[in-house]
Amino acid sequence: MSNQYDVIVVGGGPSGIVAALTAKTNNSDKSVLLVRQEKQAIVPCGIPYMFGSLDSTDKNVVADGGLTAAGVTIKIGAVVEVNAEKKTCTLSTGETCGYEKLVFATGSSPSVPSWLKGSQLKNVYIVPKNKDYLDSMIKDLEQFKKIVVVGGGFIGVEVSDELIKKGKNVTIVEQFPHLLALAFDDEFSIMIEDVLKERGLTIRCGVGVKELVGQSQVQGVLLSDGSTLDAEAVILSMGYKPNIDVAQKAGLETTKLAFIRVDEYMRTSDPHIFAVGDCAEKRDFVTRKASRLMLASVASAEARVAGMNLYRLSVVKTFGGTISIFSTAFGNHGFGSAGLIEKDAQKEGFDIVTGTFEGVDKHPGTLAGTHKQKVKLIFARESGILLGADVAGGLSTGELTNVIGLAIQNKATVNTLLTAQIGTHPLLTAPPTAYPIIKAAEAALKKMHSM
Amino acid sequence: MSNQYDVIVVGGGPSGIVAALTAKTNNSDKSVLLVRQEKQAIVPCGIPYMFGSLDSTDKNVVADGGLTAAGVTIKIGAVVEVNAEKKTCTLSTGETCGYEKLVFATGSSPSVPSWLKGSQLKNVYIVPKNKDYLDSMIKDLEQFKKIVVVGGGFIGVEVSDELIKKGKNVTIVEQFPHLLALAFDDEFSIMIEDVLKERGLTIRCGVGVKELVGQSQVQGVLLSDGSTLDAEAVILSMGYKPNIDVAQKAGLETTKLAFIRVDEYMRTSDPHIFAVGDCAEKRDFVTRKASRLMLASVASAEARVAGMNLYRLSVVKTFGGTISIFSTAFGNHGFGSAGLIEKDAQKEGFDIVTGTFEGVDKHPGTLAGTHKQKVKLIFARESGILLGADVAGGLSTGELTNVIGLAIQNKATVNTLLTAQIGTHPLLTAPPTAYPIIKAAEAALKKMHSM
Numbered sequence: 001m002s003n004q005y006d007v008i009v010v011g012g013g014p015s016g017i018v019a020a021l022t023a024k025t026n027n028s029d030k031s032v033l034l035v036r037q038e039k040q041a042i043v044p045c046g047i048p049y050m051f052g053s054l055d056s057t058d059k060n061v062v063a064d065g066g067l068t069a070a071g072v073t074i075k076i077g078a079v080v081e082v083n084a085e086k087k088t089c090t091l092s093t094g095e096t097c098g099y100e101k102l103v104f105a106t107g108s109s110p111s112v113p114s115w116l117k118g119s120q121l122k123n124v125y126i127v128p129k130n131k132d133y134l135d136s137m138i139k140d141l142e143q144f145k146k147i148v149v150v151g152g153g154f155i156g157v158e159v160s161d162e163l164i165k166k167g168k169n170v171t172i173v174e175q176f177p178h179l180l181a182l183a184f185d186d187e188f189s190i191m192i193e194d195v196l197k198e199r200g201l202t203i204r205c206g207v208g209v210k211e212l213v214g215q216s217q218v219q220g221v222l223l224s225d226g227s228t229l230d231a232e233a234v235i236l237s238m239g240y241k242p243n244i245d246v247a248q249k250a251g252l253e254t255t256k257l258a259f260i261r262v263d264e265y266m267r268t269s270d271p272h273i274f275a276v277g278d279c280a281e282k283r284d285f286v287t288r289k290a291s292r293l294m295l296a297s298v299a300s301a302e303a304r305v306a307g308m309n310l311y312r313l314s315v316v317k318t319f320g321g322t323i324s325i326f327s328t329a330f331g332n333h334g335f336g337s338a339g340l341i342e343k344d345a346q347k348e349g350f351d352i353v354t355g356t357f358e359g360v361d362k363h364p365g366t367l368a369g370t371h372k373q374k375v376k377l378i379f380a381r382e383s384g385i386l387l388g389a390d391v392a393g394g395l396s397t398g399e400l401t402n403v404i405g406l407a408i409q410n411k412a413t414v415n416t417l418l419t420a421q422i423g424t425h426p427l428l429t430a431p432p433t434a435y436p437i438i439k440a441a442e443a444a445l446k447k448m449h450s451m
Numbered sequence: 452m453s454n455q456y457d458v459i460v461v462g463g464g465p466s467g468i469v470a471a472l473t474a475k476t477n478n479s480d481k482s483v484l485l486v487r488q489e490k491q492a493i494v495p496c497g498i499p500y501m502f503g504s505l506d507s508t509d510k511n512v513v514a515d516g517g518l519t520a521a522g523v524t525i526k527i528g529a530v531v532e533v534n535a536e537k538k539t540c541t542l543s544t545g546e547t548c549g550y551e552k553l554v555f556a557t558g559s560s561p562s563v564p565s566w567l568k569g570s571q572l573k574n575v576y577i578v579p580k581n582k583d584y585l586d587s588m589i590k591d592l593e594q595f596k597k598i599v600v601v602g603g604g605f606i607g608v609e610v611s612d613e614l615i616k617k618g619k620n621v622t623i624v625e626q627f628p629h630l631l632a633l634a635f636d637d638e639f640s641i642m643i644e645d646v647l648k649e650r651g652l653t654i655r656c657g658v659g660v661k662e663l664v665g666q667s668q669v670q671g672v673l674l675s676d677g678s679t680l681d682a683e684a685v686i687l688s689m690g691y692k693p694n695i696d697v698a699q700k701a702g703l704e705t706t707k708l709a710f711i712r713v714d715e716y717m718r719t720s721d722p723h724i725f726a727v728g729d730c731a732e733k734r735d736f737v738t739r740k741a742s743r744l745m746l747a748s749v750a751s752a753e754a755r756v757a758g759m760n761l762y763r764l765s766v767v768k769t770f771g772g773t774i775s776i777f778s779t780a781f782g783n784h785g786f787g788s789a790g791l792i793e794k795d796a797q798k799e800g801f802d803i804v805t806g807t808f809e810g811v812d813k814h815p816g817t818l819a820g821t822h823k824q825k826v827k828l829i830f831a832r833e834s835g836i837l838l839g840a841d842v843a844g845g846l847s848t849g850e851l852t853n854v855i856g857l858a859i860q861n862k863a864t865v866n867t868l869l870t871a872q873i874g875t876h877p878l879l880t881a882p883p884t885a886y887p888i889i890k891a892a893e894a895a896l897k898k899m900h901s902m
């Protein structure tokens with residue numbers, strides 16, 4: 001049957017792409033099909049930059065060349081049903097394809113709370129991973145000046161900063177006391193807020209949204225404190241929910257948090273079906289608790305593990321739990337976090353010690369373009385094991401946060417960090433005498449001793 | 452006796468500073484004295500940037516505030532003798548100080564081969580870590596246009612690039628086939644050469660220097676191929692030799708390569724004397740062979756280990772061998788290497804597999820300021836253990852190289868890299884689907900399987 005494939009990957013985002021490529025690379029004799037709904041795949045983390053920095057949304061498209069060159073077949077269409085018994089899936093076009101192994105990489109969709117009145121008004125937008133929707137939304141926004149963004153997570157904050165670059169008058173509303181409250185400890189969120197205020201963003205934290213007001217089109221946002229913000233357009237960035245409908249109907253086990261249940265090989269409850277990315281269950285690396293984290297980097301790591309284990313399980317290629325590693329930038333200011341930040345660790349009841357160091361990202365600090373750098377490390381007191389970190393600095397912050405992420409994954413302790421070897425260069429890093437990760441570890445050790 | 456100190460650190464460079472600070476931090480009840488020759492300490496890796504990017508050499512000075520605030524006493528003077536039996540040291544001023552523990556952090560000095568005729572001519576310079584010398588040299592160079600730099604290591608190459616920024620006509624001569632040949636595999640050295648040629652540097656590789664010619668002042672450089680380069684000034688950057696005279700006279704054991712012998716706690720053959728930095732013996736992390744590597748980052752790591760072990764040995768705070776982690780930048784082009792590069796590994800007889808990946812340092816790659824990024828990883832075939840890497844990219848290359856350095860230190864394998872979790876962001880890193888370290892590991896694994 002021409003519609004029989006060895007591997008079918010459902011979904012064309014980062015996890016789908018990586019799962020298909022890894023499946024093909026590791027099993028060159030197998031036929032691999034990737035099915036996705038969108039005509040063109042886009043870079044999900046690049047979506048905010050479609051609103052400003054990229055002069056055309058076409059520039060955020062992932063070309064299919066990599067997949068086709070590797071020998072992966074692509075079909076455009078929605079998978080509406082998977083029959084786990086017959087090992088087939090049916091597309092919205094009516095077409096049915098057979099598989100030996102199937103990978104759910106169905107991602108997530110913007111979630112809008114059902115209680116939010118007015119979310120159906122004209123000029124109220126969400127931020128889905130859909131180029132056609134975003135193209136038309138970005139075109140619409142050109143006519144508006146006054147925009148309210150609801151939700152101060154990464155998408156909300158990054159989209160706001162891009163709209164400001166375009167000269168819009170933007171207010172962001174966040175019910176937590178600070179922006180990016182799930183990713184950063186408060187003192188780092190405050191640094192971010194200061195940068196964004198300086199760049200022209202109006203920030204309303206610690207206040208909820210009651211309803212969106214207007215007749216046919218939105219005119220304002222009524223807040224929980226009774227005040228109203230005028231708005232010509234409203235962007236809702238209130239979180240994402242995993243796309244698990246088809247998996248659920250196929251009889252796969254799902255979790256309390258509504259993800260598809262998976263093990264460390266990314267296998268679902270069906271031995272021939274895997275799930276990866278935003279739709280797949282996550283366990284935190286340190287707390288071992290279920291996590292709601294959805295990140296393209298995590299999705300890609302999971303997809304790689306699935307792709308390598310489809311036909312032969314490999315005990316050295318498993319996914320040992322999710323380490324949340326975030327980074328972002330506004331202008332030349334970079335921010336990152338990894339693992340458990342202080343407030344998470346406290347919530348979990350860990351006995352922790354933190355160490356903070358403030359320095360510079362070049363040396364001597366008198367070199368042009370030097371940016372301040374601040375690293376806060378969170379350690380478990382008893383074992384000295386590194387649990388997490390907050391980072392602020394310049395544009396090397398993303399990779400500096402990755403150094404810390406790798407240290408967490410290796411269960412680094414305050415002592416291994418103190419004796420860590422790093423490379424330094426005047427134009428690229430902090431000085432050898434004051435590398436922030438090592439100095440922050442020193443500060444933490446000092447506190448441990450003085451207890 | 453007022454001249455009695457608990458700890459005396461001899462030398463005020465990075466290793467001296469870190470040794471003194473760590474000694475004081477870990478032993479707050481002990482008195483710590485740092486003795487250095489120079490009135491003002493300078494940032495050694497910042498020296499090249501005194502020739503151009505820094506508008507005043509004063510901007511490369513390390514302030515003493517950090518030391519004095521920590522309670523370290525500073526004396527300016529040369530230590531001319533250490534009496535290990537009496538536990539005293541004598542300064543050039545005639546002053547004698549007693550110690551309980553002494554740390555040699557005497558660094559290194561430019562080495563000029565004795566066979567090099569003409570090295571005493573006027574307008575021939577070396578690059579010592581001495582602000583007065585450098586100040587007067589930089590002032591002298593203002594009057595010259597045509598400068599020849601002898602030696603294509605980091606100092607030679609970085610000083611050359613800075614002089615070009617100042618509009619000088621610079622030729623660099625290197626006897627190896629490529630610049631930075633000890634730090635990079637050839638294909639990366641060639642990328643560096645291309646960048647430097649583009650920036651205006653004239654490069655003469657694969658040819659030695661026979662002598663410097665001129666009457667009283669230098670007029671040219673005679674090369675081993677018989678040709679002569681005209682020169683108004685010549686800068687010799689032909690390597691550095693450890694400063695071990697005083698240590699040797701004190702009876703400390705030294706090595707074949709003329710370093711002070713040390714163990715993993717940085718103790719010398721005298722139980723009360725430690726040595727750290729450029730003057731202290733180095734063992735390569737992987738090959739376990741004696742190494743000539745002199746880097747401020749390595750020096751700082753060793754100094755930290757010494758400072759923590761002065762009074763109580765700690766088995767969890769030892770120096771497990773040197774990992775060479777280099778990085779540098781020319782304009783917005785960054786380069787780095789870590790551990791054993793391919794040619795080193797081959798020389799050592801390792802059975803290796805390499806994997807290379809070329810991508811971009813932002814995503815989508817259409818974002819303004821995106822730089823190409825290339826990572827080559829070198830693995831031991833049998834164990835899959837990561838031995839080293841070459842890296843090229845933009846200004847995040849320093850920290851990206853540190854991610855790899857930490858992986859080497861943790862004895863990462865091709866499998867642990869394949870399942871590594873990293874954070875990605877459009878403005879700060881490669882895409883999650885094509886993070887260069889992971890993709891290079893994939894490429895290596897593919898080669899391992901196809902053998």
